[in-house]
Amino acid sequence: MVVRIRLARFGKKHAPFYNIVVAHARTARNSKPLEVLGTYDPSPKPPKPGDTYGRPWKEVKLDISRARYWVGVGAQPSDTAWRLLSMIGILEPQYRVLQRQGQVVKANTAAKSIISPSKATSGLSDAVEASGRPVGEDESG
Amino acid sequence: MPPRLRTTNVPCTLTCCPSVRSQCITQPSRTSRQFSQTSCQQVTLRRRKFYDWLNGPGLALKEPIPGSTNYLGAYDRYGNLVRASPGWQRRKAGEQQGQSAEQEGEEKKEEAAEGQESPDELEMAARRTEQAKKAEQAGGDALPPETVEDLRPFPLNKHFRSQPVLSEGLREAIYQRVKRDGATVSLASVEFGVSNERVGAVVRLKQMEKEWIAQGKTLAAPYSKAVLDMLPTTPYVDPNRPENKGKRPITHEPINDLPVHAATRQQLFVPVAESRHFTRVDAGKAFDNTLLPADDRIPHPELVQAERELASGLSFEERKKLAEERLAAEQARKAQEEARLKAEDAALKKVPQRRWDFVFQDFSIETVGKSERSLEGVGWRYGFPHEDRKKGHVKIPTKVEA
Numbered sequence: 214m215v216v217r218i219r220l221a222r223f224g225k226k227h228a229p230f231y232n233i234v235v236a237h238a239r240t241a242r243n244s245k246p247l248e249v250l251g252t253y254d255p256s257p258k259p260p261k262p263g264d265t266y267g268r269p270w271k272e273v274k275l276d277i278s279r280a281r282y283w284v285g286v287g288a289q290p291s292d293t294a295w296r297l298l299s300m301i302g303i304l305e306p307q308y309r310v311l312q313r314q315g316q317v318v319k320a321n322t323a324a325k326s327i328i329s330p331s332k333a334t335s336g337l338s339d340a341v342e343a344s345g346r347p348v349g350e351d352e353s354g
Numbered sequence: 355m356p357p358r359l360r361t362t363n364v365p366c367t368l369t370c371c372p373s374v375r376s377q378c379i380t381q382p383s384r385t386s387r388q389f390s391q392t393s394c395q396q397v398t399l400r401r402r403k404f405y406d407w408l409n410g411p412g413l414a415l416k417e418p419i420p421g422s423t424n425y426l427g428a429y430d431r432y433g434n435l436v437r438a439s440p441g442w443q444r445r446k447a448g449e450q451q452g453q454s455a456e457q458e459g460e461e462k463k464e465e466a467a468e469g470q471e472s473p474d475e476l477e478m479a480a481r482r483t484e485q486a487k488k489a490e491q492a493g494g495d496a497l498p499p500e501t502v503e504d505l506r507p508f509p510l511n512k513h514f515r516s517q518p519v520l521s522e523g524l525r526e527a528i529y530q531r532v533k534r535d536g537a538t539v540s541l542a543s544v545e546f547g548v549s550n551e552r553v554g555a556v557v558r559l560k561q562m563e564k565e566w567i568a569q570g571k572t573l574a575a576p577y578s579k580a581v582l583d584m585l586p587t588t589p590y591v592d593p594n595r596p597e598n599k600g601k602r603p604i605t606h607e608p609i610n611d612l613p614v615h616a617a618t619r620q621q622l623f624v625p626v627a628e629s630r631h632f633t634r635v636d637a638g639k640a641f642d643n644t645l646l647p648a649d650d651r652i653p654h655p656e657l658v659q660a661e662r663e664l665a666s667g668l669s670f671e672e673r674k675k676l677a678e679e680r681l682a683a684e685q686a687r688k689a690q691e692e693a694r695l696k697a698e699d700a701a702l703k704k705v706p707q708r709r710w711d712f713v714f715q716d717f718s719i720e721t722v723g724k725s726e727r728s729l730e731g732v733g734w735r736y737g738f739p740h741e742d743r744k745k746g747h748v749k750i751p752t753k754v755e756a
Contacts, residue, residue, distance in 0.1 A: 249722065262562075
C-alpha cells in the first residue's frame with residue numbers, strides 16, 4: 214500500500230489546523246497515522262510587536278530529519294505537503310511558481326530598501342530618455 | 355426636526371432683539387408635531403429657562419478654555435469661572451462684550467475648598483505650584499491653576515473627582531527612559547511615579563505609535579489633543595532644564611499598593627501561641643497555602659529593601675554597592691533572556707512567499723512520548739477529545755506578547 218505524507222485537518226470551524234502526517238493512502242483523513250511529522254497552521258499571524266516592517270507569517274512545525282527519511286524510503290507527498298517540503302529543500306519544487314515568487318519578493322524588498330528612488334530616477338530620467346529605454350523596464354520579467 | 359443653526363461667536367444678544375426672549379435656535383411656529391397628536395406649546399417656563407441658561411451661564415462652556423478642564427463644577431450659577439482672578443474675568447468679559455449683562459453685578463466667590471479632605475495634598479500642592487509658575491510667567495491676570503472644586507465634572511456628585519492622565523511629554527519621557535536608556539520597567543516606575551502596569555502600557559502604545567508613523571499611517575492626533583486639553587494631566591518635570599534644578603518629579607499615582615488577593619478578602623481569626631514567632635509569611639499561609647507574603651506581592655519590594663538597608667545603618671557607599679550589584683544581576687538576567695530569545699529566533703527557518711513568510715520550526719517527534727499522548731508533543735493528539743470545554747481551562751489569553 215502506498216505511504217503518503219499528507220495533511221490531516223483538525224481545528225474548528227473556520228479555524229483550520231493541520232497535522233502533517235505519514236499515513237497509508239487508503240486510510241481515512243483523520244484516522245490514526247503511522248507518524249505525526251508536524252503541524253501546519255494556515256491562518257497568517259500578524260508581524261511580531263516591535264517589528265515595524267515585518268510581514269505576516271504562517272507557522273509550520275516539522276521534524277525535518279524524519280521527513281527526509283520518509284521521502285527517502287518512498288513516501289509520496291500530496292501536492293500541499295510537497296509544497297511545504299520543497300520550501301525547506303527536502304524536495305524539488307513541483308511547480309516553479311514559488312521560486313519565481315520568492316525572487317519577486319526579494320526584488321521588492323531590495324527595491325524598498327533603496328532610499329528615495331524618486332530622486333534617483335528623476336536625476337536619471339534625462340539620461341535614460343536619451344538612450345531610448347524607460348526606467349524599470351528591465352525588472353519586469 | 356429642523357437642523358440646528360449654529361451661530362457664530364458673535365453673542366446672541368447682539369443678533370437677537372434683547373427685549374424679546376433670547377433664543378438662538380430657530381423654531382418654526384407649529385401647532386402640532388407630525389408624529390404626535392399633542393399640541394406643541396411654544397413658550398413654556400422650562401423652555402425659557404433652558405434658553406436663558408444656554409445664553410447666560412451655559413455660554414462659557416461652549417468654547418473650552420485652552421489648557422483647562424471644561425466642567426460644570428468650575429463655574430458658579432451665573433457662569434463665572436470661580437477660580438479666575440478679577441483681571442482674568444475682566445479680560446474675558448471684554449472679549450465677549452454684551453453677553454454678560456447680568457454677570458457684571460455679581461461678585462466673585464472666593465476659592466472655598468483649598469485642599470479639604472484631600473489625602474494627596476502634597477501632590478496637589480506640587481501640581482498647583484507648577485501651574486502657578488506658568489501662570490506667573492503668563493502675566494498677572496492669568497488663569498490660576500485648577501483646584502479640587504474644578505475637577506468635579508458632576509456638580510451633584512461631590513465625591514467624584516476627575517483623575518489626571520499622563521501628559522504627552524511624560525509619556526514620551528517614560529518611553530525614552532525605557533527604550534533608549536534601557537531602564538527596567540520597575541526603575542522607570544519609581545522614577546516617574548507611575549505604576550508598573552501603566553509604564554508597560556505606555557511603552558507598548560508609544561512603540562505602536564512610532565511604528566504607525568514609520569508605516570505612514572495617519573494618527574487621530576486632533577482627537578487626542580482635544581481630549582488631553584480637557585482633562586487634568588500630570589506634567590513632566592524635565593530634570594535637564596535649568597529651571598527644574600532640584601525639583602522632584604510629580605508623582606502620578608501611588609506605585610507600591612498591595613493588590614488585594616481574592617484569598618485575603620475573608621476575615622480570619624487565627625489563634626497563635628504566644629511563644630510562636632508569627633511573621634507575615636505565616637499570615638499569608640493562614641489565608642491560603644499558596645499565597646505569598648505581602649512583602650513579595652507588592653510591586654516594588656526593592657524600595658522596602660533600600661529602606662531596610664538605610665535603617666540598618668549601612669553607609670552610602672555600601673548601599674550604593676549593594677544596589678549596583680542588584681542592578682547588574684537584573685541586567686545579566688535580562689541579557690540572558692534576550693540571548694535565549696534571539697537564539698530561538700535564529701533557529702527558525704523563514705521562507706518568504708508572496709503574501710507571508712512561512713516559518714519552519716524543527717522539532718523532534720520523540721517529544722510525543724511512548725504512549726504518543728504526551729502534551730509536549732506537537733500537533734493534535736489522537737484518541738482523546740480536545741479539553742477546551744472541560745472545567746478549569748482558561749480560554750481567555752492570560753498573556754500578551756509585547
